[in-house]
Amino acid sequence: xxxxxxxxxxxxxxxxxxxxxxxxxxxxxxxxxxLGHDVSLFxxxxxxxxxxxxxVRDQAVRLDPHPHKSELAAHLSMMHEVRRRAYDxxxxxxxxxxxxxxxxEDIARHTVTTLHGRLDLKDLPDAYRRxxxxxxxxxxxxxxxxxxxxxxISTIHHGLPDDLYRVxxxxxxxxLAFLGRISPEKRPxxxxxxxxxxxxxxxxxxxxxAVDNTYFAETIAPLLLDDSVEFVGEINDDEKTQFLGNATxxxxxxxxxxxxxxxxxxxxxxxxxxxxxRCGAVSEIIDEGVTGFVVSSEEEAAVAVVRARALDRGVIRxxxxxxxxxxVMAMRYVEVYRYLGSVWERGAPIAAVA
Amino acid sequence: xxxxxxxxxxxxxxxxxxxxxxxxxxxxxxxxxxLGHDVSLFxxxxxxxxxxxxxVRDQAVRLDPHPHKSELAAHLSMMHEVRRRAYDxxxxxxxxxxxxxxxxEDIARHTVTTLHGRLDLKDLPDAYRRxxxxxxxxxxxxxxxxxxxxxxISTIHHGLPDDLYRVxxxxxxxxLAFLGRISPEKRPxxxxxxxxxxxxxxxxxxxxxAVDNTYFAETIAPLLLDDSVEFVGEINDDEKTQFLGNATxxxxxxxxxxxxxxxxxxxxxxxxxxxxxRCGAVSEIIDEGVTGFVVSSEEEAAVAVVRARALDRGVIRxxxxxxxxxxVMAMRYVEVYRYLGSVWERGAPIAAVA
Numbered sequence: 001x002x003x004x005x006x007x008x009x010x011x012x013x014x015x016x017x018x019x020x021x022x023x024x025x026x027x028x029x030x031x032x033x034x035l036g037h038d039v040s041l042f043x044x045x046x047x048x049x050x051x052x053x054x055x056v057r058d059q060a061v062r063l064d065p066h067p068h069k070s071e072l073a074a075h076l077s078m079m080h081e082v083r084r085r086a087y088d089x090x091x092x093x094x095x096x097x098x099x100x101x102x103x104x105e106d107i108a109r110h111t112v113t114t115l116h117g118r119l120d121l122k123d124l125p126d127a128y129r130r131x132x133x134x135x136x137x138x139x140x141x142x143x144x145x146x147x148x149x150x151x152x153i154s155t156i157h158h159g160l161p162d163d164l165y166r167v168x169x170x171x172x173x174x175x176l177a178f179l180g181r182i183s184p185e186k187r188p189x190x191x192x193x194x195x196x197x198x199x200x201x202x203x204x205x206x207x208x209x210a211v212d213n214t215y216f217a218e219t220i221a222p223l224l225l226d227d228s229v230e231f232v233g234e235i236n237d238d239e240k241t242q243f244l245g246n247a248t249x250x251x252x253x254x255x256x257x258x259x260x261x262x263x264x265x266x267x268x269x270x271x272x273x274x275x276x277x278r279c280g281a282v283s284e285i286i287d288e289g290v291t292g293f294v295v296s297s298e299e300e301a302a303v304a305v306v307r308a309r310a311l312d313r314g315v316i317r318x319x320x321x322x323x324x325x326x327x328v329m330a331m332r333y334v335e336v337y338r339y340l341g342s343v344w345e346r347g348a349p350i351a352a353v354a
Numbered sequence: 355x356x357x358x359x360x361x362x363x364x365x366x367x368x369x370x371x372x373x374x375x376x377x378x379x380x381x382x383x384x385x386x387x388x389l390g391h392d393v394s395l396f397x398x399x400x401x402x403x404x405x406x407x408x409x410v411r412d413q414a415v416r417l418d419p420h421p422h423k424s425e426l427a428a429h430l431s432m433m434h435e436v437r438r439r440a441y442d443x444x445x446x447x448x449x450x451x452x453x454x455x456x457x458x459e460d461i462a463r464h465t466v467t468t469l470h471g472r473l474d475l476k477d478l479p480d481a482y483r484r485x486x487x488x489x490x491x492x493x494x495x496x497x498x499x500x501x502x503x504x505x506x507i508s509t510i511h512h513g514l515p516d517d518l519y520r521v522x523x524x525x526x527x528x529x530l531a532f533l534g535r536i537s538p539e540k541r542p543x544x545x546x547x548x549x550x551x552x553x554x555x556x557x558x559x560x561x562x563x564a565v566d567n568t569y570f571a572e573t574i575a576p577l578l579l580d581d582s583v584e585f586v587g588e589i590n591d592d593e594k595t596q597f598l599g600n601a602t603x604x605x606x607x608x609x610x611x612x613x614x615x616x617x618x619x620x621x622x623x624x625x626x627x628x629x630x631x632r633c634g635a636v637s638e639i640i641d642e643g644v645t646g647f648v649v650s651s652e653e654e655a656a657v658a659v660v661r662a663r664a665l666d667r668g669v670i671r672x673x674x675x676x677x678x679x680x681x682v683m684a685m686r687y688v689e690v691y692r693y694l695g696s697v698w699e700r701g702a703p704i705a706a707v708a
Contacts, residue, residue: 057477066476072426073452073477080456080484098427102434102456122420123411123427130434213568 001337004089005029005051006042006082008096009074012060013047017234018181018207020262021116022060024158024329025095031159031330040089042082056081072099079103086110091337098124101131108133112336114156115139118257120146135340137333140281143259154336157285158260159329160269162321164237167271167313168245175201175230176305177247177272179240179263182208182216185256187277190298192223194251194275197302200228202251205243207234245270249292249308252276253301261285265324268292271313275304291316355691358443359383359405360396360436362450363428366414367401371588372535372561374616375470376414378512378683379449385513385684394443396436410435426453433457440464445691452478455485462487466690468510469493472611474500489694491687494635497613508690511639512614513683514623516675518591521625521667522599529555529584530659531601531626533594533617536562536570539610541631544652546577548605548629551656554582556605559597561588599624603646603662606630607655615639619678622646625667629658645670 005028011019014026025043029051032039041047045055056078058064061071075096083103086092094100094113104111114137128150135153138144144152176198178191188204195202204224208216224231235243244250250267258280265285267274274292276282286292290311293304322328359382365373368380379397383405386393395401399409410432415425429450437457440446448454448467458465468491482504489507492498498506530552532545542558549556558578562570578585589597598604604621612634619639621628628646630636640646644665647658676682 064476068472068475070475070477070481073475073481076452076455077477077481077484080481098430101430118422121422121424121427122418123424123431127424127427127431127434130431211564 001090001334001341002038002040002088003032003337004040004042004082004085004092005032006078006092006094006096006100007044007047009044009057009060009071009078010062012063013041013043013049014237015060016063017236019062020158020260021095023262024116027159027161027326028330028333030161031326032334034327035330035334037334042078054081054085075099091340093333093337098127098131101127101134105131105133109135109340111135112137112153112333112340115143116259118146118259119143120257135336137336139260140284142257142281142284146257153339154332156329156332156336157324158262158265159324159326160265160320162269162325162327165241165245165266165269167317168242171246171271171313173246173248175203175247177244177250177267178202178204178206179235179243179250179266180206181212182206182220183212184215184219185254187253187255188220189223190253190255190277191251192226192229194253194298194301194305196226196228197298198305200248200305201230202228203230203232203243203247205232205235205239240266241270244272247272249273249275249305251301251305252282254279254282256280258282264292265320268316268320268324271317271320273308273311273313273316275301275308277301287319291319355444355688355695356392356394356442357386357691358394358396358436358439358446359386360432360446360448360450360454361398361401363398363411363414363425363432364416366417367395367397367403368591369414370417371590373416374512374614375449377616378470381513381515381680382684382687384515385680386688388681389684389688391688396432408435408439429453445694447687447691452481452485455481455488459485459487463489463694465489466491466507466687466694469497470613472500472613473497474611489690491690493614494638496611496635496638500611507693508686510683510686510690511678512616512619513678513680514619514674516623516679516681519595519599519620519623521671522596525600525625525667527600527602529557529601531598531604531621532556532558532560533589533597533604533620534560535566536560536574537566538569538573539608541607541609542574543577544607544609544631545605546580546583548607548652548655548659550580550582551652552659554602554659555584556582557584557586557597557601559586559589559593594620595624598626601626603627603629603659605655605659606636608633608636610634612636618646619674622670622674622678625671625674627662627665627667627670629655629662631655641673645673 007013007025011022013022015022039051041051042054044057044060046059092111138155176195244267264274268291278296295301361367361379365376367376369376393405395405396408398411398414400413446465492509530549598621622645632650649655
């Protein structure tokens with residue numbers, strides 16, 4: 001199939017550092033190529049890909065040092081370009097929330113839209129009611145709850161290349177890991193409390209967005225004065241393997257409706273157990289007592305950390321290979337593309353398509 | 355004429371507090387009604403207007419206490435609604451940057467777009483090249499410099515209702531005024547330095563956006579400890595008349611390419627002189643030695659403050675009435691609407707329009 005993947009322009013594909021959506025797009029693109037498809041990737045020019053790259057901005061927006069940028073204009077221009085080339089593809093797969101909705105109304109059935117973010121936003125029901133012709137994929141069943149009546153056609157969990165992470169040679173270095181973003185909803189403060197209660201060192205690898213500077217300065221920085229907490233900043237993929245693979249467990253004590261939680265499967269790919277809060281998609285990702293534990297309190301979390309030491313890292317890795325590889329993800333998307341194709345054939349002819 | 359005004363959804367129309375674009379839309383709408391036109395206003399439901407209101411959100415986004423909102427979805431839904439009703443109007447006048455561009459490509463010649471913001475953003479040239487069919491109005495000649503090749507059809511300065519502000523009975527209370535937003539580009543620090551140099555008290559009325567919290571805390575808050583500086587927070591329209599009208603002068607020591615600078619004509623409407631930095635549109639707005647002074651250094655500014663005391667507040671107000679009333683602005687827009695109408699008649703027939 002001729003498939004177009006449309007990535008957001010916030011981070012490089014894959015991102016140099018933090019960035020979930022662009023990372024998933026990179027993995028999906030590579031896995032579709034491995035399955036023999038003809039894939040074009042619309043993304044910023046700093047993408048590293050074996051697909052046909054259609055560069056629509058010289059670099060990703062977030063780390064672009066230019067002081068004055070317009071995310072909106074950049075994404076609108078990208079959509080203009082996708083529209084111009086729309087008939088070159090059998091299916092156009094969007095990962096950009098809903099900004100493409102005005103552009104493809106007449107060929108919506110040739111598109112798939114994966115929603116990567118939380119959907120419990122006040123303004124979304126009206127927009128998804130107005131544009132109900134776009135086939136939507138959720139990244140967890142939980143994610144759908146905020147928009148139960150939208151045009152869902154499948155839930156497809158994220159996946160990672162099977163050679164990106166591996167089980168460490170001598171894991172379990174006696175520390176707990178927190179990886180992601182310093183923000184109130186990710187609850188680094190709770191991770192610190194759990195580590196203290198479990199009597200283990202905590203290493204925090206995280207980016208700090210400008211909007212979270214005050215939260216970091218006022219709430220988190222004072223907690224870092226403790227010797228048992230180490231803040232290592234934002235880390236890249238290579239560092240991540242070490243960071244996650246050597247940890248006793250990943251703590252994921254979130255306080256928001258997490259639509260997926262990519263870092264959980266990164267840990268699972270390393271064979272590292274996950275101790276995660278009962279919140280959002282967490283229960284769909286963790287196999288209780290196999291890849292980790294889902295908890296609801298700091299007490300439970302501290303107990304789970306002890307129990308996590310007994311989990312078999314080979315078995316955890318095996319669960320990754322069964323459920324969360326990029327090729328599993330890509331095969332499920334190909335099913336969706338094919339399903340839509342058969343709907344097109346059975347449905348009314350789409351005049352605009354050659 | 356049947357005219358649609360399309361306001362942004364960030365602030366109420368007019369705004370309760372800060373907010374330039376929505377304020378101008380409110381004034382333009384009222385002035386067009388006074389000229390006998392049939393005006394519909396697309397805006398959030400908290401608009402106060404004599405026009406036909408088409409409410410597209412229950413309240414404006416910024417002060418909406420809902421914790422999870424999507425500005426983008428809200429504006430896309432609004433555009434969907436405008437498009438649905440497009441053929442009810444002779445002209446559709448947009449004040450929402452470029453988010454409407456994907457929606458009205460086939461009837462762009464029935465639209466006018468006033469650009470209210472700075473245009474020297476990296477992503478704009480490509481977008482304005484892709485959508486070059488939309489007739490654009492700039493709010494100052496200076497604003498155009500960043501996009502000289504865009505489809506400009508007129509520059510129209512902002513205007514205010516002539517009864518909104520008045521010359522104070524006993525003006526010149528011996529303080530200088532700073533009004534707007536606490537942010538590095540607005541340079542409240544420079545205003546404080548000028549006031550000190552001039553030996554006058556400074557009153558600062560300003561909102562603080564979340565993104566500027568750190569700047570406020572680190573750079574401005576320490577300067578407020580001085581007795582000669584008073585921070586009065588965000589003020590409404592009624593308070594503004596007092597605040598500006600009683601000031602010796604308004605300080606506008608900006609450090610960015612200000613596309614217009616509404617607060618300058620608010621002061622001029624009160625008969626209050628303006629001392630402003632040579633930057634952006636400032637020289638187009640200030641009549642040097644009549645309504646104020648344009649300066650390039652703190653020394654010049656301090657001298658200008660002294661000279662400003664000698665300016666005639668009645669003459670300043672007269673200049674407002676000649677150049678910056680809402681009815682002057684509305685008449686100029688009607689000229690543009692009529693010009694476009696005559697272009698349509700001469701041009702190729704627009705099939706989509708009944």
